[in-house]
Amino acid sequence: MxxxxxxxxxxxxxxxxxxxxxxxxxxxxxxxxxxxxxxxxxxxxxxxxxxxxxxxxxxxxxxxxxxxxxxxxxxxxxxxxxxxxxxxxxxxxxxxxxxxxxxxxxxxxxxxxxxxxxxxxxxxxxxxxxxxxxxxxxxxxxxxxxxxxxxxxxxxxxxxxDTGPAFVEATVVEHIRATRDHAVIRLQADAPVPYRAGQYLSVRTTLGSWRYFSPTIPPNPGGQIEFLVRTVPGGDVSGPVVAGTRVGDRWRLGAAHGSMQVDRDAGGDVLMVAGGSGVAPMRSIIVDMARFGENPRVHLFYGARHPGDLTELPTLWRLSITNPWLTVVPVSEEAEDPWWLAGADNRYEPGMHSRQTGTLADVVTSYGAWSDRRVLVCGSPKMVEATVDRLLAAGTPPGNIAFDPY
Ligand SMILES: Cc1cc2nc3c(=O)[nH]c(=O)nc-3n(C[C@H](O)[C@H](O)[C@H](O)COP(=O)(O)OP(=O)(O)OC[C@H]3O[C@@H](n4cnc5c(N)ncnc54)[C@H](O)[C@@H]3O)c2cc1C
Missing domain, CATH: 1.10.490.10 (Globins)
Known part of the structure; x- marks a missing residue:
């Protein structure tokens, strides 16, 4: 593990x-x-x-x-x-x-x-x-x-x-308030940002403190980069970033970390389990894999508290239509959205895998041990711990599991 x-x-x-x-x-x-x-x-x-x-x-x-x-x-x-x-x-x-x-x-x-x-x-x-x-x-x-x-x-x-620059400066070019608690932030960096799909970056927003955020898209020579940020209640940075980021803000993007990846040459199919903004590195890996015609099969369970919190579902769904190796299963702990998320549920389209209700740990392990899969898990520390524990109990070999707790 x-x-x-x-x-x-x-x-x-x-x-x-x-x-x-x-x-x-x-x-x-x-x-x-x-x-x-x-x-x-x-x-x-x-x-x-x-x-x-x-x-x-x-x-x-x-x-x-x-x-x-x-x-x-x-x-x-x-x-x-x-x-x-x-x-x-x-x-x-x-x-x-x-x-x-x-x-x-x-x-x-x-x-x-x-x-x-x-x-x-x-x-x-x-x-x-x-x-x-x-x-x-x-x-x-x-x-x-x-x-x-x-x-x-x-x-x-x-x-x-490390001989490259300690950080790259970037300008916010778009801020999309996807829900009350989630925002997509797009930036144009002054230079290409060195990272691998699946890694996370040390990021300093206009608030001055450094936090880790995972790009939702792979690196590119144009220096375009996107993050999905979720408000942590009471947090110093995430709430103000979700609510108050402005086009033109300057951020600093520091060193990349993490070794979460899909080695396409290693063989073996992949299980991805992503909770909330933990979908960011998975999305980046999937977009990167979509450059190739042939890939290992990838089964992504994407979960959140409410159905309407699954903000990346439409993109992932469209990716799965054009990439037959990808299956996306939406999971929500609650069956219904609260009234303030009403309308967000219109992300569900005919043909999509039907949404499962329950915790990611429950839903994923209800399909068995996934013992033949390489498993990537990413999300809040609580979600990661519960999912990894349940997978191990179900018989997933520890050596097959890699995880990043947020
Ligand atoms: C490897 C890694 C990658 C990450 N990638 C992303 C990402 O792509 N998008 C994103 O939105 N966030 C991501 N995070 C989380 C992010 O770095 C911050 O920790 C989070 O935004 C909270 O920062 P804050 O300043 O608002 O809270 P803080 O002021 O730092 O903390 C406030 C309180 O919330 C608790 N807390 C902090 N973080 C969390 C959390 N994640 N879940 C529950 N409680 C928490 C703290 O213990 C503290 O009690 C990542 C974290 C790690 C470690």
């Missing part, structure tokens, strides 16, 4: 957590366990001190970070825990190194320099060793050294490897 997300959130425990817990219960804690316990002990103060020290060394770097650092510091501590768990673990270390390298590439958009990495390295080493105090041993010090080097040097090296 492959979680393709490679942005800020580390991709899950690097080390077998149960194995660690078992060892902890029976024997003296290992240096790694002591270090992990220390990181968990007072994570908030530790991260606050590291960043305070860093900003004292590099005052100009403060502008790279959000005004409210609480969430950022929490994610930073998750990264430290992930790295410590993965160090010297042959199963986990390569993924950890790739993750940090990609994180470094992503940080180019903030303008992070080698001097910043070196100041951060110094800040981490000083604050952590001071706070470890009497718990320092040669083994713990070795872990600290590896942690500090991994986080700063691998990120800096990852950034240095």
């Amino acid at each position: 492959q979680r393709t997300q490679a942005g800020w959130t580390p991709p899950g425990p690097g080390r077998d957590a149960d194995r660690e817990r078992g060892r902890m219960a029976t024997a003296e804690p290992s240096p790694r366990q002591q270090f992990l316990a220390f990181l968990h002990e007072d994570a908030d103060t530790l991260s606050a001190e590291i960043f305070a020290r860093f900003f004292a060394y590099r005052p100009a770097a403060r502008a790279m970070f959000p005004a409210n650092m609480v969430e950022h510091r929490a994610v930073f501590m998750d990264v430290l825990v992930y790295v410590v768990r993965s160090i010297d673990d042959p199963d986990a270390e390569p993924a950890m190194m790739a993750f940090l390298s990609q994180l470094g590439r992503d940080h180019r958009k903030f303008g992070a320099t080698t001097e910043d990495y070196s100041a951060f390295r110094k800040s981490m080493a000083m604050v952590i060793s001071q706070r470890l105090g009497h718990r320092r041993t040669p083994e713990v010090d070795k872990l600290l050294l590896l942690l500090v080097r991994a986080t700063t040097e691998l990120m800096n090296a990852g950034a240095a490897k």
Whole structure:
């Protein structure tokens, strides 16, 4: 099973957590366990001190970070825990190194320099060793050294490897309010945007904060790009983007991430499960595949809360008419639209696969295990977790599943 997300959130425990817990219960804690316990002990103060020290060394770097650092510091501590768990673990270390390298590439958009990495390295080493105090041993010090080097040097090296521009500027040329909660945003970039169909981009809107959005169309030399954005209630960026984006707004499009794709040469048919705006990368992959006459069979379950939320259905339906390898099954949790979505249901056309009612997890697994398919899942974390769990329970081999939680 492959979680393709490679942005800020580390991709899950690097080390077998149960194995660690078992060892902890029976024997003296290992240096790694002591270090992990220390990181968990007072994570908030530790991260606050590291960043305070860093900003004292590099005052100009403060502008790279959000005004409210609480969430950022929490994610930073998750990264430290992930790295410590993965160090010297042959199963986990390569993924950890790739993750940090990609994180470094992503940080180019903030303008992070080698001097910043070196100041951060110094800040981490000083604050952590001071706070470890009497718990320092040669083994713990070795872990600290590896942690500090991994986080700063691998990120800096990852950034240095990427020689293209850190971001491409783009102008909003169209904003379509598809429903109350969804908008399609089309942009004309100043230069072609480097990504692969199925990947997502780090995007900075006029609101100033960076978020991930997945293009709904494949890359093209003209630099045209389109996103489908859904309002997350209470969110800082998504709601204002859906409601307030204006033609002429300038956005920044940063590094591409993610490895969700259909390898046409690998053979085997494909099951796609997309919830809400999670349809964006699937649509991009399908549009890309439509360039070829022959393709693996693709079965797409496209789900949302209400029938009228399935804003991409007409496009996908038309694609399925002209591409016989594609089957699109609409799914909605509710059978009827609420009154404020009334009229949106006119997306349903005669001949379309009849809409199924239920959660994506229920509907998809009601057809069996799909054990012969390569499976791509994308949508909200809750939808992805439920769908992946149910597929595994139904007998889908874990190695066949790739997913991107939004
Ligand atoms: C790999 C990836 C690709 C993505 N692609 C798209 C895309 O193509 N289109 C799109 O609309 N969005 C996409 N997202 C989600 C997007 O990046 C933002 O997370 C989302 O728009 C919320 O941002 P916000 O500033 O409005 O909310 P925030 O202010 O960041 O968060 C507000 C609250 O909502 C919660 N929250 C944040 N995101 C979600 C979510 N997705 N579901 C439920 N609760 C959430 C937070 O935990 C917080 O409590 C993607 C996310 C990832 C990780």
